[in-house]
Amino acid sequence: MRLVLLGAPGSGKGTQAARLKDYLQVPHISTGDLLRAEVAAGTPLGLQAKEVMARGDLVSDEILLGMLKERFSREDTRAGFILDGYPRNLAQAAALDELLASLGQTFDAAVQLVVDNEQIIERLAGRAKAEGREDDSPESVRHRLKVYDEKTAPVIDYYRQHGKLVTVNGMGTLDEVFTRIVEAIQPGHDIG
Numbered sequence: 001m002r003l004v005l006l007g008a009p010g011s012g013k014g015t016q017a018a019r020l021k022d023y024l025q026v027p028h029i030s031t032g033d034l035l036r037a038e039v040a041a042g043t044p045l046g047l048q049a050k051e052v053m054a055r056g057d058l059v060s061d062e063i064l065l066g067m068l069k070e071r072f073s074r075e076d077t078r079a080g081f082i083l084d085g086y087p088r089n090l091a092q093a094a095a096l097d098e099l100l101a102s103l104g105q106t107f108d109a110a111v112q113l114v115v116d117n118e119q120i121i122e123r124l125a126g127r128a129k130a131e132g133r134e135d136d137s138p139e140s141v142r143h144r145l146k147v148y149d150e151k152t153a154p155v156i157d158y159y160r161q162h163g164k165l166v167t168v169n170g171m172g173t174l175d176e177v178f179t180r181i182v183e184a185i186q187p188g189h190d191i192g
């Protein structure tokens with residue numbers, strides 16, 4: 001199974017991807033995690049990305065595509081993957097199609113988790129307190145939501161038009177959301 005997980009910041013992509021990884025036995029590829037690892041390791045790429053991420057802007061398409069190409073060159077992605085955090089704009093969506101086509105692949109569905117903004121702000125304020133993620137400050141969260149509306153929301157329409165979109169209610173307990181995703185990706189379920 002090859003899945004793309006979409007949704008606003010704090011919609012639960014990372015949390016559900018970690019569960020889906022075990023359920024589907026395919027790797028979870030989070031571009032946010034890949035970038036945070038570069039930042040933590042202090043690599044030149046990490047140094048370039050650090051401030052951009054802290055304020056909630058998008059890191060350059062070129063950096064992201066380079067990271068993604070490297071990740072998809074590894075054997076473990078051949079049997080499937082859960083891609084979380086990419087694509088975040090239409091240029092990235094086109095780049096993903098091209099990259100997968102060059103590998104003789106495509107993906108099965110783009111799963112969009114839908115959560116209202118009030119709940120998102122509450123969740124990320126909780127994580128800011130618990131984990132201190134720099135981009136969970138109220139100012140960065142506001143900016144990330146704006147960037148999502150302006151740049152990432154068009155990707156949802158793109159996948160709808162291409163018959164790839166599955167919309168899942170992301171409100172409720174972790175188990176409830178997970179069950180909904182699993183139902184939505186069953187063979188025969190209406191995608192598009």
Ligand code: AP5
Pocket residue numbers: 007008009010011012013014015016031032033035052053054056057058059060064084085086087088092123124126127135144170171172173174177
């Ligand atoms: P990234 O790490 O992808 O951040 P994000 O999309 O803002 O996602 P989050 O991790 O905040 O939210 P999530 O939807 O994964 O929710 P989670 O499960 O964590 O990207 C960070 C930055 O990297 C970007 O801003 C950008 O700068 C850069 N970047 C990454 N990819 C890029 C790309 N493709 N192009 C350019 N730049 C890129 O849950 C959030 C919280 O809610 C957690 O505390 C969780 O425990 C809680 N929670 C989850 N589900 C529930 C639930 N059902 N009920 C209650 N609480 C819940």
